[in-house]
Amino acid sequence: MFLAILPVALSAIMAALASDEPQYTKDFTDVIFDGLIIAVLLPIVTMVLATMSFRHELDDRTLSYLVLKPIPRAMIVVPKMLAAVIAGGLLVIISGVVSTVIGPESSIQAVLAVGIALLVGVVTYTAIFTWAGLVSSRALGFALIYVFLWEALVTSLLEGARYLSIRGYVLAIANGIDGERFDSIDDRVIEFPAALILSATLSALFFWLTVRRLNRMDVP
Amino acid sequence: MTISPERNPSFESEPVIDVRNVSKWFGNLVAVNEVSLQVYPGITGLLGPNGAGKTTLLHMIAGLSNASTGEIRLLGEPVRSNPGIYHQIGGMSEHESVYGFYTGRQFVEFNARLQGINQIESAVDRAIQSVGMTEAQDRPLNTYSRGMSQRMRLAATLVHDPQVLILDEPLNGTDPHQRIEFQNLMNRLAEEGRTILISSHILEEVEAQAERILLMVNGKLAASGNIRAIREKLDQRPYKVRILADNPRSLASALLQTDVVESVTIDPDDAIVVLSRNVSVLQQSVPSLARDLGIRLFRVEPLDESLESVFSYVVER
Numbered sequence: 001m002f003l004a005i006l007p008v009a010l011s012a013i014m015a016a017l018a019s020d021e022p023q024y025t026k027d028f029t030d031v032i033f034d035g036l037i038i039a040v041l042l043p044i045v046t047m048v049l050a051t052m053s054f055r056h057e058l059d060d061r062t063l064s065y066l067v068l069k070p071i072p073r074a075m076i077v078v079p080k081m082l083a084a085v086i087a088g089g090l091l092v093i094i095s096g097v098v099s100t101v102i103g104p105e106s107s108i109q110a111v112l113a114v115g116i117a118l119l120v121g122v123v124t125y126t127a128i129f130t131w132a133g134l135v136s137s138r139a140l141g142f143a144l145i146y147v148f149l150w151e152a153l154v155t156s157l158l159e160g161a162r163y164l165s166i167r168g169y170v171l172a173i174a175n176g177i178d179g180e181r182f183d184s185i186d187d188r189v190i191e192f193p194a195a196l197i198l199s200a201t202l203s204a205l206f207f208w209l210t211v212r213r214l215n216r217m218d219v220p
Numbered sequence: 221m222t223i224s225p226e227r228n229p230s231f232e233s234e235p236v237i238d239v240r241n242v243s244k245w246f247g248n249l250v251a252v253n254e255v256s257l258q259v260y261p262g263i264t265g266l267l268g269p270n271g272a273g274k275t276t277l278l279h280m281i282a283g284l285s286n287a288s289t290g291e292i293r294l295l296g297e298p299v300r301s302n303p304g305i306y307h308q309i310g311g312m313s314e315h316e317s318v319y320g321f322y323t324g325r326q327f328v329e330f331n332a333r334l335q336g337i338n339q340i341e342s343a344v345d346r347a348i349q350s351v352g353m354t355e356a357q358d359r360p361l362n363t364y365s366r367g368m369s370q371r372m373r374l375a376a377t378l379v380h381d382p383q384v385l386i387l388d389e390p391l392n393g394t395d396p397h398q399r400i401e402f403q404n405l406m407n408r409l410a411e412e413g414r415t416i417l418i419s420s421h422i423l424e425e426v427e428a429q430a431e432r433i434l435l436m437v438n439g440k441l442a443a444s445g446n447i448r449a450i451r452e453k454l455d456q457r458p459y460k461v462r463i464l465a466d467n468p469r470s471l472a473s474a475l476l477q478t479d480v481v482e483s484v485t486i487d488p489d490d491a492i493v494v495l496s497r498n499v500s501v502l503q504q505s506v507p508s509l510a511r512d513l514g515i516r517l518f519r520v521e522p523l524d525e526s527l528e529s530v531f532s533y534v535v536e537r
Contacts, residue, residue, distance in 0.1 A: 218285035
């Protein structure tokens with residue numbers, strides 16, 4: 001919750017202190033939107049919620065109550081992911097949208113861009129981290145390494161790696177929906193259609209992997 | 221080894237549970253080793269000491285885990301990746317975890333909904349009534365005793381009226397009265413033509429309700445067949461009993477004169493170790509002999525009552 005309030009509070013402070021509009025917009029996008037909401041809040045919130053989707057039931061051995069039922073495994077995975085998307089999405093999207101409203105060049109299009117981009121990010125991360133939580137009891141640790149090593153470090157150093165970065169997809173989608181408001185990140189985002197297709201593909205792939213894992217794993 | 225031939229007429233039909241050459245290993249540990257067995261309608265007991273591989277085998281039969289090799293079919297169908305089959309199967313695992321925030325009734329309702337039952341209320345009423353938990357049904361599960369929790373879990377397992385029941389140590393935590401009720405319930409369900417596979421590590425528990433047993437030792441099926449035949453073999457087994465008394469030599473000499481004692485030794489601690497094939501008679505003989513001879517008894521204890529030793533005996537035979 002503190003993490004979700006932080007961008008809002010910083011946006012308010014920046015708005016109060018801002019004078020130079022173009023620089024303010026660039027700083028807001030770099031520091032609050034990209035640096036805090038997309039790089040920190042989004043992955044951490046979804047990571048915690050999604051890796052725990054099955055973990056509790058695996059640890060206390062109650063998962064058998066679900067899998068010993070005549071329901072397709074996908075119908076077990078969907079509500080789990082939906083719950084993580086709704087809980088995580090509410091927190092991340094509200095934080096992002098409120099920060100955008102407070103921030104520079106606020107418009108309905110900018111709010112939509114942020115909301116949709118963050119929703120795509122929440123869904124994609126949730127799909128990956130739900131699978132990770134089912135595969136390993138140390139998923140949270142691996143997820144942290146992935147987020148801070150791959151998403152934060154590698155993709156900022158290697159341009160091609162942005163095609164395999166959820167952070168990159170979120171930025172590209174926001175930029176694709178409202179190019180004017182997010183023009184300061186033009187030079188470091190991939191193509192809008194590519195971001196949509198890749199995030200949808202990754203989400204579908206990891207959803208399928210999660211269902212497959214639930215079908216094949218030994219349930220304690 | 222098979223102790224006695226199968227004589228149940230229903231065995232001529234297709235087995236309800238058919239396990240063929242199934243093995244399961246975890247890394248270098250072989251938990252289940254080349255097990256083949258068939259289970260038919262009625263009550264079958266899966267018996268074995270802790271660590272024998274019973275739970276691993278039941279998990280594979282219930283579809284909770286994959287066999288490393290071999291094939292398992294229930295009602296003629298593979299059970300893995302076949303969720304539809306759970307309309308006809310009720311599985312109860314050994315672990316007693318429940319959703320503690322539910323009341324007993326809500327827990328059974330939750331299972332009924334997942335089973336896709338139409339008449340939920342009546343099905344839940346019937347299941348809870350069958351395990352004698354009607355009065356406590358509205359209490360949260362985390363306030364139940366172990367035995368009550370087991371009974372409510374059983375109600376949740378029975379709520380969709382399954383044809384096949386796979387129950388892993390269902391009597392854990394239940395008291396003698398509850399055990400009798402459980403046995404009556406299982407007998408009733410078996411008479412209705414259901415197939416019930418119950419695991420236990422307690423011979424007497426299985427003996428009281430199963431006509432047929434499957435005996436597992438060290439991951440292998442050591443014996444299968446009619447429980448009376450297996451029991452007869454067990455009764456022929458010599459037991460060791462250790463006796464501590466204030467005059468061991470006199471007592472040992474007197475014990476050797478009885479019919480039930482095969483041999484008597486006195487160990488360095490002056491404890492008498494008696495080998496007998498009739499422990500129940502020996503239990504009566506020792507106190508009366510001691511009283512007649514004016515000897516004080518300090519302790520009488522079996523040395524090899526463990527299930528492992530019983531199973532070892534059966535297997536070695």
